[in-house]
Amino acid sequence: MNSSQLALSNLSVSFGGVKALTDVSLTVPKNSVVGLIGPNGAGKTTVFNCISGLVKSDSGSFEFDGVKRAFPKPHELVGLGITRTLQGVGLFNDLSVLQNVMVGADKKYRPNFVKEILGLSGKTEANLVRRAEEALAWVGGASLIGREPSELSYPDSKRVALARALVTNPTLLMLDEPAAGLGQDDIDSLAVLIRQLKKRCAILIVEHHVDFVREISDSVSVLNFGKLIASGTYDEVKQNPAVIEAYLGHSDKSDENSKLGA
Ligand SMILES: Nc1ncnc2c1ncn2[C@@H]1O[C@H](COP(=O)(O)OP(=O)(O)OP(=O)(O)O)[C@@H](O)[C@H]1O
Numbered sequence: 001m002n003s004s005q006l007a008l009s010n011l012s013v014s015f016g017g018v019k020a021l022t023d024v025s026l027t028v029p030k031n032s033v034v035g036l037i038g039p040n041g042a043g044k045t046t047v048f049n050c051i052s053g054l055v056k057s058d059s060g061s062f063e064f065d066g067v068k069r070a071f072p073k074p075h076e077l078v079g080l081g082i083t084r085t086l087q088g089v090g091l092f093n094d095l096s097v098l099q100n101v102m103v104g105a106d107k108k109y110r111p112n113f114v115k116e117i118l119g120l121s122g123k124t125e126a127n128l129v130r131r132a133e134e135a136l137a138w139v140g141g142a143s144l145i146g147r148e149p150s151e152l153s154y155p156d157s158k159r160v161a162l163a164r165a166l167v168t169n170p171t172l173l174m175l176d177e178p179a180a181g182l183g184q185d186d187i188d189s190l191a192v193l194i195r196q197l198k199k200r201c202a203i204l205i206v207e208h209h210v211d212f213v214r215e216i217s218d219s220v221s222v223l224n225f226g227k228l229i230a231s232g233t234y235d236e237v238k239q240n241p242a243v244i245e246a247y248l249g250h251s252d253k254s255d256e257n258s259k260l261g262a
């Protein structure tokens, strides 16, 4: 049996009077891929924001690698072994591709980090450059080193964003819509990468492409209006009446990829 890398219990979050999450519990076993799905506005990104300390929870508990602790602050994430990608791309246009990946190792997530570390010993910087190059190569982006983010195709930008999340060797990787906007070939390559990554870390993945979610996820949790309405294997949850209703009741992401598979 896998032990859990992350366990969230009874997480609730509100923004003003709006309840974004209500009593959400979620476990990500080690070396597994957990898909977090649900219609637009269901609260998926808010779960990531709580785990990464960007949003404060009203209540709920956080357990990481078997140890209960407070929800992390953003500057504690790298030390704990948690990294994420942002919904969209989120690269810094004033930094090179390599520097964008190096920023992933920044404990304080400051875009001027690379400039700051230039004041550190050459050895430290060389080590970071080597790790960033390795991460880029690993995602198939070796040829992108030295390019500027503005020159990259959208799939290459997503590759760089993934490399930035990997540069610290996370134990929990959170991917927010990694397949969004990609064509089938790039989605297939991403699925291969994620299967390899699972040997190194636990992965929590938010995604609207349900075929992709079905292919890569060991289990799936479904949110709707901030509540967990189902969890289990993809094939189990897709038969759940509450899940079917949640998807049929929403027409905002009605392209083929975001419908539940047959
Ligand atoms: N910082 C914020 N301030 C106020 N409301 C917010 C904030 N972040 C999210 N919300 C609200 O919380 C709810 C959940 O949003 P969230 O971004 O988590 O949804 P999501 O499931 O990621 O949606 P999508 O699939 O469109 O990315 C929405 O009603 C959203 O408008």
Ligand SMILES: [Mg+2]
Pocket (backbone or CB within 6 Å): 044, 045, 046, 087
């Ligand atoms: Mg979102």
